[in-house]
Amino acid sequence: MSRVVLVLGTGSIGMRHLTVLSGLEGIVPVAVPVRPAKVATLRAEGRQAAPLDDALAMSPVAAIVATDTGRHVADTTTLLRHGCHVLTEKPLSPTTDGLAELARLRHERQRSVFVACCLRFHPGLRRFKDELGSIGPVHHVRIECQSHLPDWRPGVDHRTTYAARADEGGVLRDLIHEIDYASWIFGRPASVLATLTPGDSLGIASEAAADLMWQAGGATIVIRLDYLTRESRRRMTAFGRNGEITWDAIANTVSVKMHSEGARVYDVVFDRNSMMRAQAQTFLAAAADAAADDALATFDDGAFAVAVCDAARTSASSRRSEPVADWRTK
Incomplete structure (x- = not known):
């Protein structure tokens, strides 16, 4: 039927x-x-x-x-x-x-x-998650998602797109994937420290860059999101007791470097339609x-990621770490 x-x-x-x-x-x-x-x-x-x-x-x-x-x-x-x-x-x-x-x-x-x-259904991210245990307890994670907003849609003025709107766009909302999968893989933060860069240089009302840091699962998580970088990058590296692992979504590779042996590099076969x-x-x-x-991200997962964004905006204004508020009480 x-x-x-x-x-x-x-x-x-x-x-x-x-x-x-x-x-x-x-x-x-x-x-x-x-x-x-x-x-x-x-x-x-x-x-x-x-x-x-x-x-x-x-x-x-x-x-x-x-x-x-x-x-x-x-x-x-x-x-x-x-x-x-x-x-x-x-x-x-x-x-x-x-x-x-x-x-x-x-x-x-x-x-x-x-x-x-x-x-979360990207084969590279899934391989990263599957291999993570091999590097031992993780103490630091660095995540980068950077690109140049004016290059996103050739022939379209980026200042007219949703990304430019203060109430709907900006890197926190637009690139929330990174906030979501960091929380999914390493655990949810209780508080967030953040700085935001205004979009003046791009002629947009939303933020053009965000730097976030938090603690989760015994690790320090550092995330860079921006619309400013000419050469696109989307990658994540986790540093553990026994080595490090990197997922590069542009190169479509996952590399594992162990202290006791050489690096292993896995090529990732990726097709966006297959992921979706x-x-x-x-x-x-x-x-x-x-x-x-x-x-599959639940309602609670999605709401929590938005709460992290709210906390990041508050932190950028207060210039101190801010708690991730319980969205269920609002």
Whole structure:
């Protein structure tokens, strides 16, 4: 029996979700554009598309929210009220405001909400996580995600994109993957020390760079996020008692250097659609009451990552370490 899955939002990430879902057996993906006028265009391209009310009348079992960040809570709320399990794109929300109420609705409706932190399904990150035990207790982790915002979308003025908006963009929200997987692999921080660099040099209202530091699981975690670096890099190195391990997402390698032996370098075969397909399959299995792989970010995982961002902004203003507040009390 076919299952209808809605995708709210038909920007680049929404279209990729639709492509991935169309390759899954028994799934009928339905595009729900924010602008109803786009329905005809999508249908002309051979896709199944409908305005939201018509799409909800198709009795969907699940939905993916890929709209602008500022709409995530409202769109997720609408879908929960219509009985859908929901996978919401990261970040779950611009701030933790309103997340406690959304959690109560999820419990009341007995539906699941997960967050699309798809890097958890990256084969390189999975290999890194699998190899981590070989280097012994970890004392330091360095994470970098750096690129040049004006180069992201050739032909598009970066100052007009969501990344430039103070209330929705900025590196903390945009590059929240790094905050999420650091917490997933090494444990959650109780407090965060951060500095933020304004986006003036890029002509944007959001922050252009962030430096974060925290303690978790006996290790110091240091994260650099920026829109300023011409040569893109995305990598993580963990230093342990017996050696070190590095995942390089640009080179698609994982290297392990042990003090007692030479380095081992693993090449990673990576395809973005395959990564997102694994996430979609895991989400749909969880929606069908199967046990979810811990790689699938839960509502609590997504809310915690947003709480870390809130704490980082507070820390940047106070110039001291700030606690990660409990989002459930807001």
